[in-house]
Amino acid sequence: MTQPDTRANTAPEPVAATMADGRELYYFYDSGTAPSATPIPDRRDLPDRPPSSELRYDPLLGEWIAFAAHRQTRTHLPPADQCPLCPSTAANPSEIPADDYHVTVFENRFPSFGPEQHAQVLGAGLGSVDPAHGRCEVVVFGADHAASLSGMGGERVRTVVEAWTHRTRALLALDGVEQVFPFENRGAEIGVTLHHPHGQIYAYPYVPARVQAQLRQVREHRERTGGNLFADVLAFELEEGARVVHRGEHWTLFVPFAARMPVEVHLMPHRHVGDLTELNDAERDELASVYHRLLRGIEALYETPTPYISAWYQAPRGRRAGGYDDGRGEYRLHLQLTSPRRAEHKLKYLAGSEAAMGAFVGDVMPEASAQALREAIVRADA
């Protein structure tokens, strides 16, 4: 395992602003284009922010569930002229008080976690409750309502990488935040409620179930084989080769041996880093390039855009500080992009076996899925 690279990020700091109800907002600009003007103030008459949601402990599975009842009334597929992520106008006083922007990040008005942050965590038992502290942020990829991130070009993807990195560093420093999760849900078929191109970042006050399961596997693999699980998975996929979609200098893109979804691709760094803040500039450059090609390939898989969930898996808080004996130091940053689309007009549903038992049944062989994605990337590059 190599030492983490702790060189400071060389990207410029974003321009910070405060929204009318006190929420934080950050403008990130594509390289070399940062404006000299200061942001326009947000002069809307907004209601107070809602209180934090409630966090309840599920004793049967040992997980915390957030209850964000105020989200039942959240904005749902608004018409384009009322889009809260478009540039603000007199007729549509949106969330972003600017005429144009590149990547903009702000605190979600209807958060599942936060606005409260505090270090206290209640004991987990029958009937345990806690305010759902933490933070939820929205990452707007640009001002064009009808665009997609894949269509915005490599420079914009690079700026998104900078925004993810900046926010990961900032959110990991907040009281009580245990896990920072940048992601993008794309496509109404998987429940997206706003069409404007955007992602989100959740900062959880606990280590989510999926990461806990991976940490158990990391420890078990170390005890059984003496090796690092992520390094060994990457070496296994590179040696097999049949599922490798792209092998770069710093990153490899592959369909995993036991992919759960009809489209599932993992992007893993060759160097052992725990989160986005530990990447160096060369790794971030290649990440932007490979991720851009991946998104263009996903777009080219079918005649119509393929819905997807793109999800960053990062080491939980405390990776560097030590004091944890649970595999955090061995956790490696990686991306998992999945889609339920199993044919032009068919989606995979997670019904009884998957939803109730957690027992997945795949419809598409991972080798075939890797081949289809390789061909789609070639088509998109042409």
Place this chain on the structure above:
Amino acid sequence: MTQPDTRANTAPEPVAATMADGRELYYFYDSGTAPSATPIPDRRDLPDRPPSSELRYDPLLGEWIAFAAHRQTRTHLPPADQCPLCPSTAANPSEIPADDYHVTVFENRFPSFGPEQHAQVLGAGLGSVDPAHGRCEVVVFGADHAASLSGMGGERVRTVVEAWTHRTRALLALDGVEQVFPFENRGAEIGVTLHHPHGQIYAYPYVPARVQAQLRQVREHRERTGGNLFADVLAFELEEGARVVHRGEHWTLFVPFAARMPVEVHLMPHRHVGDLTELNDAERDELASVYHRLLRGIEALYETPTPYISAWYQAPRGRRAGGYDDGRGEYRLHLQLTSPRRAEHKLKYLAGSEAAMGAFVGDVMPEASAQALREAIVRADA
């Protein structure tokens, strides 16, 4: 913890038959109506059964994934006159060679697990594969294509309970089967591919992830409190009361304190039994009655039928035999019925946070959900 009741099931044995390609088929009849006639033979010219699917080990999460590539071409929402679950006719040689029937169970033609069964389990490591042994069965609730189980009456539900019980006993006895999972997916919104009223039973060659997580919680709760997790959860819900939907003599129906889904209700027996085969006749009678009322209540929640997943959680194999030190003896049978419907025209989607992180955010408070279900059951009873 009371001793399991091991009295034999007093229900009559089903009428057994063999399908044209060798699959097993069982006819269960409503009480007092068993026919004297022998079944009509299945004279179709069917192709050989497909080979077993492939089981691959996912090292990042420690789970087995089945690859049933032949299911990509399975029957998908056929028109009613080609329904494979309707009574067989010359024009529609269906899966069931009978003019009329009550509850019919047969081996799935496109199984995710099986037809192979064997005891061997390969070690779990990088690249581990195994034939997806086990068994998948279809449970047809009756001959009427357009009916629903809730509309078929309490006597039919009682017969379904008998069928679940019979098959649980038989499937637990098969080589290599670790978990028997009876369930019903209902509604095209959640991916049901056949409208004819039916459920399924999966017999897995491993203990699924969700049950493994519960077993960990059972052990952790015992170590921390000295109590049985399921008994303590039931006592907690009965004491709180606000989420109890129905309290019977042998069963209690409640919305759990930390429900993940907008509609989620658990049905738990008061006596500590591990699976359906350990219930006595009085418990099975009350189960049929309570489950029938639950289904009618779910039907009455909205103007249109509510899609749902109804899932039986049973102790894995080996509960009685001993030799396991992993909480199996402390595992209690229960049902979880969930629906993603969060309003008349809105579904909850499992996107980034839920699907990728396993971190659930609820939209509906469990107390409000319990109240809505209580009222729906009153409306359905009226």
